[in-house]
Amino acid sequence: MAKDTPSIxxxxxxxxxxxIYDPYPSKSEENALWQYFQSSCxxxxxxxxxxxxxxxxDHLISSTEGGTNNIHNFVLACARCNGDEKREESWxxxxxxxxxxxxxxxxxxxxxxxxxxxAPASELSSELSSELSxxxxxxxxxxxxxxxxMRDLRKRIKL
Numbered sequence: 834m835a836k837d838t839p840s841i842x843x844x845x846x847x848x849x850x851x852x853i854y855d856p857y858p859s860k861s862e863e864n865a866l867w868q869y870f871q872s873s874c875x876x877x878x879x880x881x882x883x884x885x886x887x888x889x890x891d892h893l894i895s896s897t898e899g900g901t902n903n904i905h906n907f908v909l910a911c912a913r914c915n916g917d918e919k920r921e922e923s924w925x926x927x928x929x930x931x932x933x934x935x936x937x938x939x940x941x942x943x944x945x946x947x948x949x950x951x952a953p954a955s956e957l958s959s960e961l962s963s964e965l966s967x968x969x970x971x972x973x974x975x976x977x978x979x980x981x982x983m984r985d986l987r988k989r990i991k992l
Contacts, residue, residue: 839980843973848896850969855902862904863890866948875908875945876919876931889915893924893949905952908945 858866867888872881881888891910894900908924919927924945932938 839976843976846972846976847969850972851896851965852902854965855896857902858890858904858907866890866904866907866909869948870909870944873909874911874914875941876910876914876924876928878941879911879913881909881911887912891915891919891924893945895921901952903952905949908948 867883872883872888873879874881875891889910889912890907891914892900893906893908896902900906910919914927914931918931922930925942928942928945929938932941
């Protein structure tokens with residue numbers, strides 16, 4: 834398990850604040866995703882037992898790149914594809930690299946794109962988007978100030 838570091842904490846703060854505005858999918862939405870992908874990884878098509886903990890909801894477009902938590906911005910991914918192989922790579926380039934044939938790649942890409950097309954149009958105006966960014970920026974700035982104070986305190990104690 835990863836150690837909690839200030840950079841990990843900042844990411845958690847950012848994600849937590851975004852989840853207030855843009856909550857993660859409900860259980861029924863997750864079930865619909867599992868059904869759509871027939872309990873198989875969208876990238877490699879390996880079967881994922883729904884009762885296991887090996888199925889991941891993978892963002893097609895990450896929140897750092899403007900993606901939402903709408904269920905149609907997620908696909909079902911196995912632990913290997915989502916955790917070990919894909920990392921921060923775009924889903925399109927990962928799928929191209931992952932697929933063993935052009936035809937397989939086309940079919941999987943079409944299935945993912947059909948799922949993603951079901952997402953409602955984004956309703957976040959540029960004004961609201963700026964306000965959201967500003968709230969997060971302010972929280973992260975305050976966190977950075979607190980981290981600096983804690984590091985200064987640690988230095989004073991060690992001296």
